[in-house]
Amino acid sequence: MNWSTQITTLLGTAYPIVQAPMFGVTTPEMVAAASATGALGTLALGDLPYEKCIAAIAATKRLTALPFAVNIFVNSIPEVSENLRSHYSKVRSFIATLAHQHGLEVELPKFEDIHLTDYREQIAAIIASECKIVSFTFGNLDEPSIALLKENNTLLIGTCTSVAEAQILEASGIDIICVQGLEAGGHRGSFHATAIPRIGGLSLLSQVHDHVDKPLIYAGGIYNARTLLAAKQLGAAGFQVGSLLLKSRESALLDFEKQHLSQVKESDIVLTRSFSGRFTRAITNTFIKIVDGTDYILPYPYQNKLTNALRRAAKAKENTDFVGIWVGQSIHPYREGSTGDILQELIREVEEATGC
Ligand SMILES: Cc1cc2nc3c(=O)[nH]c(=O)nc-3n(C[C@H](O)[C@H](O)[C@H](O)COP(=O)(O)O)c2cc1C
Incomplete structure (x- = not known):
């Protein structure tokens, strides 16, 4: 299969495959290994404060000179009463x-x-560390943060769990939209914490593709060639895998x-x-x-x-x-071995299934 898509062009990777950020599970070693296979590694910063973001990014940079993304939670903070x-x-x-x-x-x-961490302190750490790809979940970045990151030539990947959320991200100028199907492991990336849309990946990806004009990464249930190719068929130009790597050598579980x-x-x-x-x-x-x-x-x-x-x-x-223990709905053998081997196996399987 020809792996080049808008996503490989934007990310500068060989494959449009993204190692999902998994706060508490992703390690700098996992990120470096994913990037080394030609996929995009993602360092999960969750809600870590400034100094810890700086340290985690530095630890990852010590292991790889290749590009990787960093991921943050952009939730609002409830008022104290x-x-x-x-x-x-x-x-x-x-x-x-x-x-x-x-x-x-x-x-x-x-x-x-x-x-409680304000995500703006994380953005300051990301800019200070010269990371150029930022993905985020739990909402949208505010306008000043988007402007600041863009001034610093940062590629932005926002997460949606409904067409309405995808349209908000598109209208804000977010470069890539990660469409998270309901089957995905981990937190729902929904903008609202409790009243969440509950839309399965098949419906959601197809609908977002019809209504939004941005490159799409799909996340939720991808664990082999068939699931990846199904997402491709529905309009995804990138493929994010989380649960597939839970038992990898580099997982913190x-x-x-x-x-x-x-x-x-x-x-x-x-x-x-x-x-x-x-x-x-x-x-x-x-x-x-x-x-x-x-x-x-x-x-x-x-x-x-x-x-x-x-x-x-x-x-x-x-x-x-x-x-x-966060996990998605696609139950599979959860391969052991290195992140690199697991991703390479996925790539090989896709190439076999498509005959090239
Ligand atoms: C253990 C675990 C932790 C996760 N943590 C994050 C996170 O920190 N940030 C984020 O954007 N998504 C997070 N996710 C969601 C993933 O980015 C992705 O949407 C999901 O793993 C895709 O579904 P899959 O697990 O079926 O591959 C997490 C998922 C898992 C399984």
């Missing part, structure tokens, strides 16, 4: 009791100890989490707000079953900050009942 404070302390004591009942001793942060993935059944993969306050597609467990549908969920990012300590404690004890 008395209501929020009292809700926080209610959820905090609920989670502390739950953790204790299940043998996890955790120190949960007090409301006043929480630091621990061995017990990788093993847990191998046992996952389709009914185990759910959309939940319980861990972060935003919808994320994850493997269900005790925590999700207890918390989903209750009032013990704070708006993002407060719930996320509160459950971080719980998830860390669960990780340390290899306790799958309380860790958060």
Whole structure:
């Protein structure tokens, strides 16, 4: 197959394949390995503050001189109110009791100890580090940030989960749109945290292609040649893979989490707000079953900050009942081996399927 598309031209890569940003899973090693195969590696910066962004980018640059993208969360920050404070302390004591009942001793942060990152500080770090490809999720960048990044010759990739969101990104001059189907692993990139569109990838990609005149990267359920070629047929010029790399050598998941993935059944993969306050597609467990549908969920990012300590404690004890493992709906053997080998295998399979 001829791999050249608008995406390879814009990104300057050999293949229009993007290693998905996966905050907590992506490592500088994964990014460097993905870029080395001729795909685009993406460093997930999540909501890391300025100094940590600088350090993560520097660590990646030490491993590769090739271009890679950085990815940030551009959510708005909820206003602090008395209501929020009292809700926080209610959820905090609920989670502390739950953790204790299940043998996890955790120190949960007090409301006043929480630091929330404004994505503009991340943009400052990105510009200072001279990164030229930025992808983002959870909304759109504000106008001054778009202008600033463009002045610095930065290519922008925004995430949409509906045609309406794609049109907002297009109208703001975002260069590439990443269309995230409902089957995708991890957080929904929706602009609204709770009232999310729930549109499957097949419908969404085809509709965005019909209504928006921008190069499209598709994300959600791609794990082999057939799924990649289906996205191509529907109008994608780029292909973003996340779950495919969860068990790669460079993934930050621990061995017990990788093993847990191998046992996952389709009914185990759910959309939940319980861990972060935003919808994320994850493997269900005790925590999700207890918390989903209750009032013990704070708006993002407060719930996320509160459950971080719980998830860390669960990780340390290899306790799958309380860790958060994000995964998409395409269950597959989750190949082990290096990121490079897994991506090369995908490329080879596509070439075989298309006869060139
Ligand atoms: C573990 C995990 C973490 C993720 N973290 C991020 C992230 O930090 N930023 C982002 O834009 N998308 C994130 N995503 C979503 C991916 O970018 C992508 O949409 C998704 O992985 C595609 O679906 P797939 O997992 O079926 O390949 C994450 C996905 C996973 C599985």
